[in-house]
Amino acid sequence: MEHQEYQELLVLYSLDALDAAGTRDLEEHLNTCAECRDELIELRDTGALLAHAATPVEPRPEVRDRILASIQREPPATSPAAKVIEMKPRAQRNIWTIGLRVAATIAFVAMLVGIIVLWRRDTRMRQELAQLSRQFNTQQHELVRDRDVLGRQRDALALLNSPSAKKMELAGTQTAQSARGTFIYDPKTGRAILMAEGLPATPTDQAYELWFIPKGHSPMAGRIFTVDASGHAMLPEHMPPEAMESAVIAITLEPKKGSAVPTGATYLSSPSS
Amino acid sequence: MQAEPSQISDNDLLHAVAGGDELALAACYDRYRLILFGLILRILHDREEAEDVLQEVFLQVWRRAADFDEARGRAFTWLVTIARSRALDRLRSAGSRTRLAEEVAKAPQEEVGDAALDALKSETGAIVRQALAELPDEQQKTLFLAYFEGLTQTEIAARLGDPLGTVKTRMRSGLSKLRELLGQSRDLV
Numbered sequence: 227m228e229h230q231e232y233q234e235l236l237v238l239y240s241l242d243a244l245d246a247a248g249t250r251d252l253e254e255h256l257n258t259c260a261e262c263r264d265e266l267i268e269l270r271d272t273g274a275l276l277a278h279a280a281t282p283v284e285p286r287p288e289v290r291d292r293i294l295a296s297i298q299r300e301p302p303a304t305s306p307a308a309k310v311i312e313m314k315p316r317a318q319r320n321i322w323t324i325g326l327r328v329a330a331t332i333a334f335v336a337m338l339v340g341i342i343v344l345w346r347r348d349t350r351m352r353q354e355l356a357q358l359s360r361q362f363n364t365q366q367h368e369l370v371r372d373r374d375v376l377g378r379q380r381d382a383l384a385l386l387n388s389p390s391a392k393k394m395e396l397a398g399t400q401t402a403q404s405a406r407g408t409f410i411y412d413p414k415t416g417r418a419i420l421m422a423e424g425l426p427a428t429p430t431d432q433a434y435e436l437w438f439i440p441k442g443h444s445p446m447a448g449r450i451f452t453v454d455a456s457g458h459a460m461l462p463e464h465m466p467p468e469a470m471e472s473a474v475i476a477i478t479l480e481p482k483k484g485s486a487v488p489t490g491a492t493y494l495s496s497p498s499s
Numbered sequence: 500m501q502a503e504p505s506q507i508s509d510n511d512l513l514h515a516v517a518g519g520d521e522l523a524l525a526a527c528y529d530r531y532r533l534i535l536f537g538l539i540l541r542i543l544h545d546r547e548e549a550e551d552v553l554q555e556v557f558l559q560v561w562r563r564a565a566d567f568d569e570a571r572g573r574a575f576t577w578l579v580t581i582a583r584s585r586a587l588d589r590l591r592s593a594g595s596r597t598r599l600a601e602e603v604a605k606a607p608q609e610e611v612g613d614a615a616l617d618a619l620k621s622e623t624g625a626i627v628r629q630a631l632a633e634l635p636d637e638q639q640k641t642l643f644l645a646y647f648e649g650l651t652q653t654e655i656a657a658r659l660g661d662p663l664g665t666v667k668t669r670m671r672s673g674l675s676k677l678r679e680l681l682g683q684s685r686d687l688v
Contacts, residue, residue: 237671241645272678274576276646278627280541282533293557
């Protein structure tokens with residue numbers, strides 16, 4: 227079997243879904259191929275994320291006691307000196323993104339060259355040029371749109387991992403008792419994200435609108451959004467500086483284009499302090 | 500941001516466990532009990548058995564923490580892998596796999612995307628769940644059958660009536676998307 231074929235099997239192997247014969251072959255190959263071993267580490271780290279698909283559940287408190295009692299009966303069988311291995315930062319393998327960027331850059335440079343050549347030639351050619359430009363723009367837009375969802379999730383993770391990030395819990399009001407939300411923001415950058423759950427679907431001519439209500443100020447309009455079929459929404463926000471100190475965050479139902487001041491019922495709100 | 504004030508990294512925690520530090524094991528339990536118990540319960544669908552397995556898992560963590568090698572993957576991966584393997588072993592030894600699988604198939608789907616309030620208990624979890632929810636149904640189903648039921652490629656193909664190659668492609672596409680997500684956030688839990 228070729229190296230390429232083994233790589234194909236790695237995905238299955240990383241989830242223990244490869245049959246016995248394939249497993250034997252692949253394990254032999256892994257003994258001799260460092261590249262596949264690295265790939266396997268990445269795949270396993272990724273596969274482990276699937277654990278998050280299970281809803282977190284609290285075990286009974288007795289379990290903790292039982293575990294701590296059972297380990298006291300047996301000392302760890304391992305050597306007392308824990309080995310410390312210096313962590314090697316694995317190269318960020320983002321070939322796809324890099325590839326797209328390279329492709330976009332090449333396309334852009336090609337456009338520039340095209341522009342210069344055409345410019346020199348003839349004004350009649352300009353129409354053609356305009357068309358090429360439009361095509362290029364369309365392609366760029368598609369590229370951006372495809373990356374948008376992923377980008378949103380990445381930004382959210384970056385925000386969550388930021389040490390200065392702060393969190394506000396939003397509770398459902400009488401209107402939407404099962405709704406919940408979390409608003410996370412970074413006071414340093416003003417970047418924020420709203421995650422909401424359990425919001426009812428909006429009528430076609432209406433949408434939810436987010437409001438920042440700083441103490442002693444009138445409400446400041448934030449983003450307008452709708453929820454998906456299961457009542458979720460996740461949207462990036464920007465926290466206005468006025469709202470940074472102490473503000474209530476609220477979500478109301480408004481006409482689709484949004485309102486300048488809240489007019490509809492409140493669905494979610496952070497506690498007023 | 501963390502629910503607990505402790506800023507000790509997972510790696511250091513496991514090294515401390517390897518050195519025989521009981522408090523480190525307790526901290527490790529406190530940090531991961533929710534997700535690990537959720538995972539085990541999702542595989543076994545039985546609270547009592549799941550609690551048994553959770554205990555086995557932490558006993559194994561205690562005994563084998565020195566085997567953890569951060570050059571070979573994240574601490575989270577190491578813990579989750581132990582929990583999943585133990586739970587799947589239990590599922591198989593119970594010999595009740597078929598019955599359970601049938602029950603699961605009959606039970607109302609409570610896959611990713613259900614507006615469980617618990618989902619917001621962990622923001623990272625919520626984001627991963629969102630990413631999973633955005634996968635096409637077949638990819639999600641294929642990954643879940645492998646992950647939570649421990650089915651092989653052949654078994655999944657039989658269950659879903661798909662060709663073997665399709666199963667492989669779906670797993671690859673699904674994992675690639677998750678991997679992109681993981682790309683810039685190696686520290687997330």
